[in-house]
Amino acid sequence: MGSIRVFILLTLFIETGSVPLGFGSQVxxxxxxxxxxxxxxxxxxxxxxxxxxxxxxxxxxxxxxxxxCFDYPCVDKVRRPGECCPICPNGQNCKAPDGTLVRYEEEYAMSENVVCVCNKDQWAELEASCKSRK
CATH class of the missing domain: 2.10.70 (Complement Module; domain 1)
Structure with a gap:
């Protein structure tokens, strides 16, 4: 019986260029x-x-x-109605300690003496790295 099944499959393939899905074990x-x-x-x-x-x-x-879905790094992800994957409407970003959104690789002067930057080192926490100006 196995050789008949193979013959039928070969004939179908030669005639149509395909074999019906699920065809095989139970003719x-x-x-x-x-x-x-x-x-x-x-x-x-x-x-x-x-x-x-x-x-x-x-x-x-x-x-x-x-x-x-690709997990874009941002603190303001939104999911649009009818969409599966969230997006970052303001691009890749993180948050400064005062709550300000800081775009990727941009400096933010949180105060006269403190500057913050968002870079790849902060993606896990999504918090900007801040340091005192000298």
Missing amino acids: GTKLRNCTYKGIEYPQGSFKTHDCKECVCAGDGEMECTETN
Whole structure:
């Protein structure tokens, strides 16, 4: 029976250039649609839903993975309606001790004697590095 299955697969591939998804172990198995959160999707369809990327597999199950978001360093991240990943509307930044937003690699004069800068060394805490002017 195995050689017949291989022959059928080869014939399908030669004739159509592809093999039906899920074809193989059980000849004649019908591929099923998927139901996800009450909505039916056809086999093979792709859907982004709730920040997940999902594909309807031939067994009737939705296979989903979380959307990967780049973690931009900023203290004022916002997530726009309908978007999965947050953005930094003011670019990469951190915060000075007085609460002022400091843009990446820009100096901020917190006072006459103190200057703060936001650089890669502060990304973990998102706090500007400040020092006294001499």
